[in-house]
Amino acid sequence: xxxxxxxxxxxxxxxxxxxxxxxxxxxxxxxEGQPTLHHGAANGADSEAVxxxxxxxxxxxxxxxxxxxxxxxxxxxxxxIVDSSNxxxxxxxxxxxxxxxxxxxxxxxxxxxxxxxxxxxx
Numbered sequence: 529x530x531x532x533x534x535x536x537x538x539x540x541x542x543x544x545x546x547x548x549x550x551x552x553x554x555x556x557x558x559x560e561g562q563p564t565l566h567h568g569a570a571n572g573a574d575s576e577a578v579x580x581x582x583x584x585x586x587x588x589x590x591x592x593x594x595x596x597x598x599x600x601x602x603x604x605x606x607x608x609i610v611d612s613s614n615x616x617x618x619x620x621x622x623x624x625x626x627x628x629x630x631x632x633x634x635x636x637x638x639x640x641x642x643x644x645x646x647x648x649x650x
Contacts, residue, residue: 530556530563533613533643535606535634536573537621545619545648549577552617552646553584564589566609568602573619573631606634610643619648 541549556563565581567574569590581588591608593601610616616638620631638645 530561530615531613532556532563532565533609533616533634533638534565534567534574534577534618535609535616535631536577536619537629537631538570538572539621540572541576541619541648542650545573545650546576546580548648549617549619550580550583553580553586557584557586562586566591566612568593568605568609577617577619602630603633606630607637610634610638610641613643615644615646617646617648619650621650623647623649 562585564587565577566589567577569592578588589612591605591612593605595601616634618631618635620626620629620635626632635645635647
């Protein structure tokens, strides 16, 4: 079974990102068996990814920060998503890296741990 991590902006995905994610899900669904989507259960892109995952009958696992909104715990949650996954799919609000962005921090962490990363161009 393939474990796919997902991170994205709370603003939500662009139509282009949603289409790209749907295409990736279709590919993984055909060749990898039933994947599990690991996500942060946040409003915006996470919620949209969970809806798409349900359309493909993927399992989903929410990684929660407790208490919600605590910056230090959000960073730990994002690392947990990467550590639980074989691959990270990211839907940032910009294609250029942003230093103070949870999505980009998660991308950087995945790269540091040699996880494959797919960044969906907004």
